[in-house]
Amino acid sequence: HDEGEYTCVLRDDACTAEVTVVELPPEIISRLTDQRVNKGNKATFEIELAKGDALVQWYKDDMEIQFSNHIQLTIDGKKQKLKIYDCEDSDGGRYTCIVGNDKCTATLTVETPSIDFTMRLPEFIIVPAYADAYLTVEIPDEQYDVTWFRRKSKIEDSEKFTLISDGKKRTVIIRKCLEEDQGEYSCSLLDAMCSTKLKVEVTEFSPKILDYTKEYKIKKGSDVTISVNYEAVPKPNDEGIVNSKIIKRSKHTKPFIDSESASLTIKKVDNTDAGIYKLRLENNCGKADVDITIIVTDIPSPPGKPNVLEVNDTSINIFWDEPKSNGFSDVTCYIVEYQEKNTTEWLSIENVTKTQVYIKNLKVDTYYRFRVFAVNEVGVSESSECSEFILIKKKVSKQPPSVEKPLKDVIGHPNEDLELTCIFGGLPQPTVTWFKDGKKIITSKSTYVNRVATLNISIEEKSQGEYKCVAVNEHGEVETSCIIEVQQKPIIHVTENERIQKLRVNNKWSVTATIEGIPKPQIVWYRNGTKIDDSSDIKKTINDNVSEINIDKVKRLHSAKYTIEAYNNAGSTSYDVTLSVYDVPSKPEGPVDMKEISKESITVQWKPPLDDGGLDITKYSVEKYDPEMRQWLKVADVDKEVTSYCFQGLNENNSYKFRIMAINPIGVSEALESEAIVIKTALDVPSPPLGPLGVYGIINESVTITWSPPEKNGGSAILDYTVEVKDGKKWKQVATVTNTTARIEKLRANVSYKLRIYARNEIGVSLPYSPEQETILGKTLSPPSQPLNVMVREITSRSVTLSWMTPEQL
Template structure:
């Protein structure tokens, strides 16, 4: 028995269930499963020599879904099962898609087909929130979508957040464990979202979440909360706890020390605290260091350093390190050894500093060195001290020696020494002050002293003033005179001079000066020297006497001096002055040869004094003794006899007298009254000074003693003749 479709024999045993042959007695059946359009045709049964045929016609009905595609809700962690029932079998494949991606069979998804080929099943194992979405079934031209909703399991905190207490600068950990790892986490501090902030470390591993705060500050203290959410769940799950930060105080266990170092060298300022967790701040001159070129701030645990790669001027100052409750200070200063540029030293050593006497020598030497070195100037090995002529100026990078009104003695070796704790520098130079020469040396030796010539010799000056001596100038003056006169000049190779223009017996004084291009030296003066035997000025004349006095003239006379000085007196010089004045006026223009002179042209009622000077060939002698002062006035006549002398009253001890002025002579200026007791021979003045009036009472008399009286008038012209009482008077009433 064989079955044919058309002319092709059907291989029943290899049809994989497509065909099934059944025989019931003489009835033969061919069952065709999942009939399709391809199954249409003429089927023939050949049994032996018998052949039977029948035609199969397949009606093509449209394919459609028989399942209800309602949204599916499945609890998380369960298995979601989608079943699709077709109206007929089809050779077209059925494709499952989710979120645009085709679903393949794997550990998560299980795709199966029922035995009848009409039911397709998709199983999603252990569903998660991420499995939520629209699942699409496509077969041929048919498409259907079934929404899948995952109902989430509420989040539980297996280990909630716990309160934490730490010290400032310590690390704080806030951690918790949730019942699910598929959660979204937000961290809050005091109700504000801090998620993602750089100052926090956020960790999440599986179901465990942790917040780490490094180097806690006081402001980190507060309430922290973790807020958990999950997809497809509107609930917010929160766990909270408090973080307490205890303030931490620092103690300096090793402070900074002042630092001095050369320019460009590295330097370090170091502070050690008792707590490596604490930070600090560095300040320079009270200002916080934010950025300083060449400076690095280093923290190594509890050790805080300020590192300088190369110290410069901008790094000098006072540095302060401040940490909470602690502070340390130090000064960084550049300490360069003093240095003078070699070119300056070469220039100073090559030629001296030259100035003229009276000018100002200014020697300025620049240098380097910090801190500023001690500046000391030396001259000829002795330290230079400042005075009104010498000033030492000091600057940060130079020093200047100023010598005003220079003198020759300022010449010499000058040395500058700069000294600091870092070292010493020295500069040497020579100062040359050019001046006129010093005076010739020693005492002048007189080689000849005759009536016709005076010859002298001297020595050249010890110091030529820095310039070659070119000549010597010789001057002389008469002994006792002030004016000098030049008598000769010799060149510098000669130190001998002869003066042949001298007067015999005359005394001379010489002085010698050395000459160079700067001028003449101070003079070397000789003692007085005579040309031949010495002649002296005459001695003093006698004190002048004055006679023949009138208001405008008087006669002055004197006697010659006792000594003429070795030469005849040539004449006299008469001088006058007003009494009380120091100015003498010479009366005569020419020498007086007589010893008497009438002086006229006087001023009435002025007192005059006179003196006489004798003169010989040697000169004028000493002035005579000054005459007595004489008033220029016509002569006054002495008064005449006093008239009418009489007794006006008497007592036991006194007698009163009266009189009248004289009629002859000039007016008296007073009266001289004299008294003599009867038993005495000498007359006594009744008063020490003349009596001004014409009455007088003589007291202190002895009772009943007889007394005699006489009186004279007196004035500038003299004393008049006396008038005497004719008889004695008894001292009684």
């Protein structure tokens, strides 16, 4: 459309010249090279053209190649690749590529190796991100060894790669595959070679908490770092909350997150830092919350005031209550001190492990008072209240048994050791007997020393019940009792091979979970966070401590994260399993648009499939229906990013149909098929240009207008646009342009103008686009015309400086 007569006018003088555009012939700028491959491997010939729409013909030994699954052509712009899969001896020969008057030739040599693999690598291996990939070959004799390569670099045994030799099998394990691990891997056996392409499926998913410590006990004044390991794609944002306040970075608190863990460091922990810290990880797929408790440990509060159990002539038996607070750290022992009346010295007994002590070697008929300190890992508490002064002299009065320290109800957990303790008074010292649920307990795990009765129990489910200790002497009987409740937070067991499953459509999926817990847990299943109700396709059963979920024939829509949750009085536990269902893609989205139609060629366009089958589209296969041969012929494979193709070498007056299939590693989709089209009748004039009309930079004599291209070009490229104006009398042509912007000059101020615009292709001129609004120069307001001469003045790592000139018309 640049062809034509060009004229230059200077006052009364003028000169003219004619421009003729000559299309250069297509040529090959990157040519074929000879290929030498082993039998069974893939051979690839590649060319690059000077222009992408050139007609290319491929030949083998002077016979035009018919493309198939064995021989495929892929097109990516100006580059074309001819691929011969699983090469046989018959594939060897001379391959020729002809483009216009240019051609190039190369030879394929297929060699039979001296030894070959009995099991080769597959063409593709697909693994999810962070999973291990196993690449295995089998060789004919175990005396041989193989060499593994990633691209062209030799693989050595390392943390990333594990090399295994097992009989005739040779395996390389690629640990925790990431996107950067994708690519070609090959294995050589003497002069034989096989290869595969590893694809790491990076599926975006919501954060999942992998590991964390639920509770931290920190000594006051120490530093602590709490950490949570997680997995998520993409990397989530983190937010920490404690006591309803968002945690911000400061000298005292320092949050941090990377691709595998999130952490919070607290400097010099104080009592005010104690509490439940909620960490929220969130990305575009979802969120995960976790609660972590920080306990700031301190010295215990003072123990209770010492009380007398029994007094003899030179000894005393005393007891006291535990501290009301242990400072969030178990009391390890007590220090008991005593003081003789009318003296200042306190004598001490250390490492007392019970809340009772028998003190000997005191002076008869002497008064003493007592006090107690509690000890934990942080330090020693303040003193208890001192007892009154007590006379050390044996009492002869008789007393019935009394409960000085009763039993307390306890919650126990399986495999935990519990100690039940009670203290009795009474003279003479009573005897004790233990009972469980009314039955006498006969065990060697009970003791009764210095009026302290103790029963040690190794907790199991049958330990639950009422425990009673009865004290008896000749003057009476007394008892104390407690309840032991056994609890176990649910534990869910699922076999590793059921945790992540990848299945083709119509296969059966099932997961069996075994659940432990006391009391018996309740069980709920979720799909992507939503509770699963009974439905016809997803079936779940619960039988005692086993729950199973299954789908007889999986569909693509069943791909999801499934979660089993078990809960009881002790807490709740959940476990995630993932189902990925793969299939061939759905057919490309239509309709098939036909554009740029000529007498010998047509360009078709389509849209990607709505469903890629769970795997990336690798390419599209395009075919045409040949009316003379009355069959579909494969024309080419095009890159996954390309959604158009120019069919060339068509015959005028013939009726053609075209179809496109999407391909992923699983297979080929259904075909998207075009309507039949007769090349002769397909060309037409364009549809009218489209609005809205843009009006800019109005001054007294000129105006700039813009519009949009036609919806349809009639199968032929738009050559130019014609703009006409009308000032109330007649239409006058004022501009012919090749783009959708025109500057109209030599107009009159204060005159109302109407506009219309035509589009032209090689067939003819369209109907006009006639906007309704009129333009009056000098009265119609408009935005300015575009700024001029935009230039980049300076670039830094974080900024760019621009400059420009003011528009011609403001």
